[in-house]
Amino acid sequence: MSANSFDARSTLQVGDESYEIFRLDKVEGSARLPYSLKVLLENLLRTEDGANITADHIRALSGWDPGARPSQEIQFTPARVIMQDFTGVPCAVDLATMREAVKELGGDPARINPLAPAELVIDHSVIADVFGAPDAFKRNVELEYDRNRERYQFLRWGQTAFDEFKVVPPGTGIVHQVNIEHLARVVMVRDGRAYPDTLVGTDSHTTMVNGLGVLGWGVGGIEAEAAMLGQPVSMLIPRVVGFKLTGELPTGTTATDLVLTITEMLREHGVVGKFVEFYGEGVSAVPLANRATIGNMSPEFGSTAAIFPIDGETITYLKLTGRTEQQLALVEAYAKEQGLWLDPAAEPAFSEHLELDLSTVVPxxxxxxxxxxxxxxxxxxxxxxxxxxxxxxxxxxxxEDRRAGVPQQEQPHGVTSPVDEASAESFPASDPPAYGNGENxxxxxxxxxxxxxxxxxxxxxxxxxxxxxxxxxxxxxxxxxxxxxxxxxxxxxxxxxxxxxxxxxxxxxxxxxxxxxxxxxxxxxxxxxxxxxxxxxxxxxxxxxxxxxxxxxxxxxxxxxxxxxxxxxxxxxxxxxxxxxxxxxxxxxxxxxxxxxxxxxxxxxxxxxxxxxxxxxxxxxxxxxxxxxxxxxxxxxxxxSEQEVEEVVASTIGQEMFNTSYADVFAGDAQWQALPVPTGDTFEWDPESTYVRKPPYFEGMGTEPEPVQDISGARVLAKLGDSVTTDHISPAGAIKADTPAGKYLTEHGVQRRDFNSYGSRRGNHEVMIRGTFANIRLRNQIAPGTEGGYTRDFTVEGGPVSFIYDASQNYQAAGIPLVVLAGKEYGSGSSRDWAAKGTALLGVRAVIAESYERIHRSNLIGMGVLPLQFPEGQTAQSLGLTGEEAFSISGITALNEGGVPRTVKVTTDTGVEFDAVVRIDTPGEADYYRNGGIMQYVLRSLLRK
The missing domain is CATH 3.30.499.10 (Aconitase, domain 3)
Incomplete structure (x- = not known):
């Protein structure tokens, strides 16, 4: 229940139905906010708990300074989560593993379910092997099932085992189109309460739903799992760029021409990490389909979101796509009551402004x-x-795909693999990398x-x-x-x-x-x-x-x-x-x-x-x-001609078409239904599977967390420079035969042509650990002269060069904790979950960097890894650190007293000593770290209920 400090709880009557809502007009300053920040403000009002979300956070948002640099962190609780199969499989694997852990601790495994609705659309696995033939679709789907049977069996089990977890089977559609045509609510209703439909998705193009007035964006798998489990996502109150539209598109131009023009303008202006919001009289002239096309391209121009407010065009589209009359009435009534309905003449407060006359767009x-x-x-x-x-x-x-840092992969039938596509693999935090500049x-x-x-x-x-x-x-x-x-x-x-x-x-x-x-x-x-x-x-x-x-x-x-x-x-x-x-x-x-x-x-x-x-x-x-x-x-x-197109659209597309297509969308075809699927509340892991395996996150976990311990005698696994991205840390792209991951697959009887990609094997932690820090462009300063996943192994006399994975296994066998040293902007770029998961499973207890990308810092805490920062103005180089030292970190135990120490003492066996800043920034993050990670925290919380 909300603390309701602003007395915002109220009632909205729509027809015969009554809904509880949290009124925005109860908060001074809310009326001047852009649409997107009004949605965030309602989110805080409804989820205010007095600890992670306080009245001060609400006042900070309502008093937002459009010109200020983002600095205020808030906790956003999305209404639902959407996933595609590449990035959704590891989320489902973690939920299945949590059930095993609950069972081992004497609890009821059936209690582990997503607490927010979670929907997964299988759309990333079909490959266009066969083309130009009447049976191309049938044959490609058969190949898709042949390649991905293990993954699909697992997802089919998840579909039946978890409440609030739904799977749209293969051969149905693309996640974002299915989202706007069927899954999006625009206004959610749960337990008699109405509130804006918001979401996070494990694909960067989640922003397509922004065209419907739904605020959401792509995140990494750990954030998605947190949201599924009812936990908020940390974010800074962003700058909001107002993009005014005037005029109408000229004859002979298309939505594609419009979106390419907008992409060019916004990329040139610079909108990385910002919200973009469209306003003005020209918005009414933009059909919903065109709005969705623009929202979809948000990662390409770099913004976190690119949103259109709700208006009559939204209602028309919702009606066309088969939403109920009550839902249509609720969306309109709620939006108008809360000031979320488009006023074409309004000029909300924006941080920056751009304008486009639609009539100037050319093919x-x-x-x-x-x-x-x-x-x-x-x-x-x-x-x-x-x-x-x-x-x-x-x-x-x-x-060679320089983004993944590995050669294009080999697949059956000579196919190339997709570059991993999660927002987990997107570009909201940095410019798109230049694939192959100079070399490719x-x-x-x-x-x-x-x-x-x-x-x-x-x-x-x-x-x-x-x-x-x-x-x-x-x-x-x-x-x-x-x-x-x-x-x-x-x-x-x-x-x-x-x-x-x-x-x-x-x-x-x-x-x-x-x-x-x-x-x-x-x-x-x-x-x-x-x-x-x-x-x-x-x-x-x-x-x-x-x-x-x-x-x-x-x-x-x-x-x-x-x-x-x-x-x-x-x-x-x-x-x-x-x-x-x-x-x-x-x-x-x-x-x-x-x-x-x-x-x-x-x-x-x-x-x-x-x-x-x-x-x-x-x-x-x-x-x-x-x-x-x-x-x-x-x-x-x-x-x-425009008239010819409009006549076909008007005469052929109707509500019944969407009703028919989505009538039983989660059931799947005969091939999906015929998959042999384990039954029961817990998954029957196949010990021979190389795609889906039970990860070790909960091994040895008790019902109460062990006290936080200081770190002693740690060795450096990697010493890295500036701007090390999650692309450098997290496995993606091809699996080379002579790497630890390739050797693992070979040892398990997988032929090289069937290695597939890291993306397709994200449900197997054994493959993913072996690929962590293995990007061929990574330069580990401990092992000068090498490039790729190498370090020096100081469990062996002389510290010979070794694969990072092999060294980590030796360190863990010897009971030696590990640390990573890094420069500025550590973990920048996309926010892949495996950048944090792999780090933790390699035995890394702490990372000491000059600065962090915000989401990766949070992800490290979510996996029980302590993010520390060098003192202002200090670096590994200025402190004379080579990476060959043994490190001890004291003062971490202060977390056991309920607070978070501002700094901890770092010392080395060579006499270097400094106070590192503790980058646990919120009470919720402190709870996660004390429990060894976010999944452990949630699991223990559920056991206490």
Missing amino acids: SIAGPKRPQDRIALSEAKRQFRADLPNYVAAGVTGG GGGAPQHSAASTADGRPSNPARVTAPDGTEYELDHGAVAIAAITSCTNTSNPYVMVGAALLAKKAVERGLTRRPWVKTTLAPGSKVVMDYYDRAGLTPYLDKLGFNLVGYGCTTCIGNSGPLPEEVSRAVNDNDLAVTAVLSGNRNFEGRINPDVKMNYLASPPLVVAYAIAGSMDIDITSEPLATDSEGEPVYLRDIWP
């Missing part, structure tokens, strides 16, 4: 390697030619390039297809044309536009070029329903855009292999070929290892480029191809 694409690098479509050919030399020059090499073009090693008469690099290769067709392949060839990802496939205007363009192209006798891999991967089944109803599916099929799956596919790197003859020509002739996709990310090395240059485009332009077959064409003025009569066909000839 655009973005590339060849970053979403913010927008190119006007009319300039695309010129810009491609300007960029091409960067990808064919001598000495440019590829095949995303393909094979390069040699000197030939040139055409006009100086353009050229190296044409003759290719013979399996059917005997011969063609010429050169730099710029479009090797992949993919309608993919939640970003655009949720938007019926651009999807219908693509299908109508395909229809007009087929009617003119046009086809895709034979070297183009064409795929269609919608975000929900509703898309194929309205395609079928409009009679447009056959035209897409005719151009090779057959349905390949309902999943992220190409946008996360699950593009599947290129046809063998195309791949061979690309690699043998060092060709810089391209991909055009309707996705949100186009970083080098991400889409396909054979493809160097990647362009984001609207679905209609994806179809157009599949017909043109090359980026070396100005599709605004040059013909795409010749028709069956030998006449040139231009893009303008087959571009559907």
